[in-house]
Amino acid sequence: MVTSGQEGDPFADAMREAVGTSVQAWRLMMAVADAVRQQRRRQRQKGKGEELPPAGKAVNEFARVIRNLLPPDISAALVGGSDWPMMAQQMAALRRAGVDPDDVLPRLAEVAVTVRDSLAENAARVSREGTGEWERMLRETLPAGPVREAILSSPTWPDIAATMARLDERGVDVRQILASAYNVGVGVDQAVARVLGADEAPVASRDAMLSYGPLTTGLDLPRDLDLSDRERALRQLAVSPWENQRYTRWMLEAMSGREREAGLLLAARQWPLLAARMAQMEGEDKPVREHLAHLLKDTSWEQGPGPQLGSRLVQATNDALRRPLGEAGTARAKVNPTAARSQSVSLNPTQRQATAKSTAPAESGAAPHRQASGPTPNRKKTR
Template sequence: MSMPTPEERAGEAFAEAAAEAVRTSVMAFRLVMAIADAVRRQQQKRAGQEDELADAEKASAEASEEVKKFLPDDIATALLEGADWPQIAQQLMALKRAGVDLETMLPRVGEITASVRDQVAENAARVARDGTEEWGKALRETLPAGPVREAILSSPAWPEMAKTMATLNERGVDVRAILASAHEEGVGVDQAVAKVLAVAEVPTTSRDATLSYGPLTVGLDVPRDLDLGDRERALRQLAIESENPRFVRMVREAMPGAEREADLLVSARQWPLVAARMADMEGKGQQVAEHLVQLSKDPAWREGPQSQMGRRLVEAAVNALRKPVGTSTAPGPKVSTAAARSTSPSVGPTRAAKGAAPTTPGVAAHRDAGPAPKSGKTR
């Protein structure tokens, strides 16, 4: 038998790395599904209406069509060939019966798995950190208190989820980013199941208001029906419609020579919440401009993928506004402790008058929801 040539050995190494990347992305898919299923079970259990899982063979046939339609081909193939596919299929069909729109959810999960696949392909190795306690701590630092985090930590599958997180971390994946994305999906599952079960006796909080839970708007009064998808409406809801142009100018003046980046910040989906923070500070007699200048003095937001620049700018702006002048604007990994202790979203008016400090913390931003995902396969 002849020895493989260097080119052949390189090709085999590339193929193995690619296969490893796909296997890891499938693990990420399983993790997101486990979280979504835990939320579904928790919601149905509270209502005393937990469903039995569908027949595995029937669920596999039905779910396979959904997976092939919305996931990248390599990831879909690996998922369908896995020994645990029947169980995953049952989870998917249970979510569908509970009211979750898989045609909306699966493309977003496809984005997550594709991102994981690419991360593993680009990262050869990272120092391993494992153990349930560590990942429980990471979960509390990454996700705000609420139904999603409660469902994860109380699920019988939590120990296995923790092991999966440790393995993903070993393979160079940003587990906290996956958890943040999975939290958004969990919120959607929670709301969809609650709507079908009609368990909520109070008006349903909008997705934007729910996802705006955390450091971004802690201490601000945010309406339940916040709609960040409609810029004009969001500005009206936050009572800053007439002041917004001035706040935009303040940002541009604070970032000389970075006009493009300033435009990315003020055009970001969550900009109205940043502007609301500025208005709140002015009402309290604080010098907003002095805080904003930190964006130029400490441009830590420049570090990272260009595609996430807008998100980093939003986080940096909020950090600059909330922290004392001269403090780093680099976004930290932890969710605000004050926000994590808050459990009741605000239902009152947004801002009655300048100078009136809010008395109830609102629902504030945990993470940037980002643009609406495109349907179809993720590449």
């Protein structure tokens, strides 16, 4: 059973995420089973509408079944979900269609438990070996890009972290070793790119070019930024899953009572950039949550067309994070006109790309926002 743990504890967060994923796996398998049942029913009874069994009886009956089949953490998350009544009806419908729950549900339970355990394995190992701190050192020492992303996404990361811990215990400068390893990694990446026929110095991605401006000033922006893949984008921007969960919680707290607007903001394509800004502020020991409180003190983002509300919220959040706490609510971050034109809907994609390229400095292989050299300060938790 998963214990609640302290708020912000990476291991506890990892276990909660693993349980949530196992519940999603169960829901997916149930959806597939129900789809098959409905397809067979349509073939047999064309033109007849479907009536699911009553929810009340099914909810209580199958809740007992689920609690007997699954560990307490998964069963509690499953039965406590808002879609549980409908899922119980689906199980009852399967039984009414001739499917034996005692045959199907144990197989679903086995998969759900396997998913939970496999996701939690690495987090448990890192926590047990005390190597969690090395992920932070890696993110602070190496610049964002394919080398750092490859290390953190590798299945061997726990072994790498454990090696770093052992070297540190023996008095080795681990940061210096990482810097050397980074140079080796860059060489390997370029060599493989040549073999594959790729350019040695690829042009900045469309997401990177369109992000140049107030939203990313001062951030370590990777040239191959991919905002279409949120998990990868967060890795590229050096925001760990635990940090992202924390920033999501802070945003919901800051927008208390405005859940719809908070949802639009969290679903925005640019959310990883805002999370990276918060991570940077934590590293500088700035009170992130106090800055976020500006969002409900200055609600000028409400003004404008409804479809653009999410975009205005992204800009307003970035303004709130960059604005000094003592500054008046009407102040706004200065806009780079050239960068703004590169994002204008009045320009076609080719024109925007050319405009965005013209804003980049002529430095080989360096993103325009890498303004500082050397390791970034340690990130501290904002209380």
